Amino acid sequence: MTALAVRRRPALLLLVLLAGWLALGVATAGPAAAHAExxxxxxxxxxxxxxxxxxxxxxxxxxxxxxxxxxxxxxxxxxxxxxxxxxxxxxxxxxxxxxxxxxxxxxxxxxxxxxxxxxxxxxxxxxxxxxxxxxxxxxxGDPAVDPVVAVALPAARTLGFAGLAVGLGVPAFLALCWPAGWASTRVRRLTTAGLGAVAAGAVLTFLLQGPYADGAGLGSVLDPALLAATGSSSFGLTTLGRGLLALLLAGLLVPLWHRAAPPQPQEAAGLAVVAGGVVLTTAAVGHPVAGALPVFATAVTAVHVAAMALWLGGLAALMAGLVRPGADAGELAGALPRWSRVASGAVAALVVTGVVQSVREVGSPAALVSTTYGWLLLAKLALVLLLLAAAGVSRVWVQQHLGVARPRPGGRRRVTAHAFAATAPGDGPGSEDGSAVAAARERAAVQARGAVEDVAPLRRSVLVEAAVAAVVLALSAVLVGTPPARATLAEPVDVTLPLQSAAGESGSVQLSVDPARPGANTLHLYLFDDAGRLAQPEDLRVTLTEAEQEIGPLEVDLEPAGPGHWVADGMSIPGAGTWTLAVSVRLDEFTATTASTDFPVR
CATH class of the missing domain: 2.60.40.1220 (Immunoglobulin-like)
Incomplete structure (x- = not known):
């Protein structure tokens, strides 16, 4: 994910964290909520x-x-x-x-x-x-979301996300990696267009929210009642605030473009504050502000958005101004090591925050492969891995054109002249091969004088990264509008419970409820005695209760399906909530036992 300087460690970290998340999901999968129910x-x-x-x-x-x-x-x-x-x-x-x-x-x-x-x-x-x-x-006769609005709203979000990456990421790249880029007319136009896209995306999202919520068509985008409803909501105010902050940031950048010079410390601080506001207003809508721990989720999303802007904005800046035919090798060698460090930090932040978001919104591996949200997330992950491969191609080009070979005990390996990878232990000035590293850098400086004649392979690989990144942004926009997997996955119940009597445990009961959704469900009940054999009681009663809603107990009609086996086909669960399934068993004239289990319905 580091456009020119991707290393194997971020890719390995991505896979390790994903595996850890899967294990955590298996261990902790349980009831959760996100969408309002x-x-x-x-x-x-x-x-x-x-x-x-x-x-x-x-x-x-x-x-x-x-x-x-x-x-x-x-x-x-x-x-x-x-x-x-x-x-x-x-x-x-x-x-x-x-x-x-x-x-x-x-x-x-x-x-x-x-x-x-x-x-x-x-x-x-x-x-x-x-x-x-x-x-x-x-x-x-409740109306559904208008199909045109359903397509237009994610398109508006995609426009805003793309503008965010360019409008914030390109100036950050100039400030951190390529100070000479402040004089580039192409970069100036790209940044201005990006911030304009952020503002346009915010306005379009604001206008479309009313028809989206009301189930109306595009013809009602200027309906005063819908505009007033959106404008009075926290979503509407935050969205408009994002657009205004983007325009303010564009205005603050104008003096820098005119003098074609990096910002002074006070100016940089002001730009950072306004850019942080754009990031925060992007994070403070949608899924992060719903469900548990909204402040924590918003903070994690803000870090994710900022890292995304740094990474993709760097790609845009490279394509627009730095990686060009006849590029100066010295200019490349000066910018790329800085970009390496920035991009490595960005990818680490993206991986960690992405995993945290996934655990919160998906919750379990089962939800990952059985919900629309989960499949979209898997598609996004596959594209990220493709980005890692494309970035690897860029890295090879950089090594071949700006790198040198340095001796190492046991053999030789190729490194970049600008410390493309982190310095390994033993590479410092006081190490045995420190002089070799210094000589390598000196030779690289000599090589850096003049122009790199053929940057076409590098441009192609960066272009592939940019194209795949555009699809990632579109998927992100769709994910924002998709109900989280936690809110849509119904998990069937399958549990075995001990039967309790006044004298202690006496046999067990196995229960399964499928699909554990509101409406018709199928209950299977198996009864076992102390020896684990299927038992036939004198009396059997099953009830459903939702204590918080004060519903029940509702009697469940059972039909015998074999020795020790009963079925309730079409058992009705009235609505979502945490339901208690209670079983009362009279094994004989003197022994009565009970068991119960709570399970979520959504």
């Missing part, structure tokens, strides 16, 4: 009431907002029966109802915006009196 309602789904309630309450797994969405209650004919504006208090939405409503079936339909800026919608029904429960899906 409905966990309880009052009245409950399918409830039958004696009187019409004064309000309907919905509670989610994380803080939500209505934004451009809605929360409504409809009568049996589809007419609205709610009154006033719904109230949002953290993770709870309350919808007041009109008075004097008749006894009939009612449908609650909602489309809210979760903390990570994505819309979450659904519907459920309850009935007052003895009437028939309405079909919530048929009455609600």
């Amino acid at each position: 409905l966990v309880s309602t009052d009245p409950g789904e399918g409830a039958r009431l004696d009187a019409v309630p004064g309000q309907v309450t919905l509670r989610f797994t994380e803080g939500v907002s209505l934004g451009a969405g809605y929360a409504r209650v409809l009568g049996a004919g589809g007419e609205r029966v709610d009154t006033g504006a719904p109230r949002v208090d953290g993770d709870t939405v309350t919808v007041p109802l009109r008075g004097d409503l008749p006894d009939t079936s009612y449908v609650v339909t909602y489309r809210i915006v979760s903390a990570d800026s994505h819309p979450v919608s659904g519907a459920f029904a309850f009935v007052v009196g003895d009437g028939e429960l309405a079909d919530a899906g048929a009455v609600a």
Whole structure:
């Protein structure tokens, strides 16, 4: 991942950390949440009431907002029966109802915006009196995301990410690696275009968020109500702030372009502060601000974004100004060792923060290979490995054109004249071969005078890196808009529990629930006695309870499927939450045993 100076250690570190993550995921995989999910309602789904309630309450797994969405209650004919504006208090939405409503079936339909800026919608029904429960899906008719908006929003994010890499990374490369580049007209235009792309991407993302949340088309991007809803949200304010900071940074760079000189210390400090604001406002939206530890996740994402900008911005600067036909070898030899150190640090930061983000958003190897988010992440990883290969080609060119051979006990090896790799132990001035290193550098300095005649192979390899990096940015934009794997993976339950009685353990029960999602599930139950043989009890009872939502106990109807084996095909789980499956067994007239297990449903 270090464009011209990639070393084997970052690649090895990437693989080691990935393997460690897989092992950690196997060991710690369990319930987790990210996207907002409905966990309880009052009245409950399918409830039958004696009187019409004064309000309907919905509670989610994380803080939500209505934004451009809605929360409504409809009568049996589809007419609205709610009154006033719904109230949002953290993770709870309350919808007041009109008075004097008749006894009939009612449908609650909602489309809210979760903390990570994505819309979450659904519907459920309850009935007052003895009437028939309405079909919530048929009455609600909730709109899906417009397909054009679904494509345009990731495209706007990609534009912003690409601009971020160029607009921040190129000036950083000039300041850290190539001071002479401040005089390059091509580099100046590239940086200005990059910062303009950041601002344009922010504005487009802001405009598209309203239709995205509302399920509307492109024709509503300038709808005043949608603009006001987005502008009043933290997502909208942060996004616009990013665009304004990018324009401010472009303005601060103008004096430097005019005098074609590096910034003074005070100017560099000001540029760093504004660039840090652009990075932070990029990190402080989407998945990092939702779920557990949002401050920590935002900080990790900010480091990831900054490292990405340093690395890809260096690639852009190399292509635009430094790696060109007739390039001066001395100029190359002066910039490349600095770039080596910067890029090596950037790749290390990318690897570490990328692994941390993956553990938070994916959670387990099973989610990695069974969710859309996981497969997109694997594709991104494959492209990163391709980048390592392309960077290796660049490294070989640098060794061949700017490197020298130096003696080493037991043989000879090739190194770059500009300390392309880190100095190994024993390479210092006081070492035995320190004089050889000094001589090698002196010869390299002689070689550096004049121009490198053929940089075409180097340009091609850097161009490949840049092209693959563009695809990585596009995948990153899609990942931002994809529900995290943790939020979409349902893990079937398969557990064996000891049966407890007043006298202690007495046999065991094996339970499996598949797929452990809201709706119809299949339960298999196997009963064993103390000797491990399949047992046939006098009485068997299974119940489902969601204590936090005060649902249950719900009786589960079992059908015998063989000796010691029962099945509940179509066992209904009303909604998401942490459910308790309890088993009560009476083995004989005097022995009663119980067992229970908690499992997540999402």
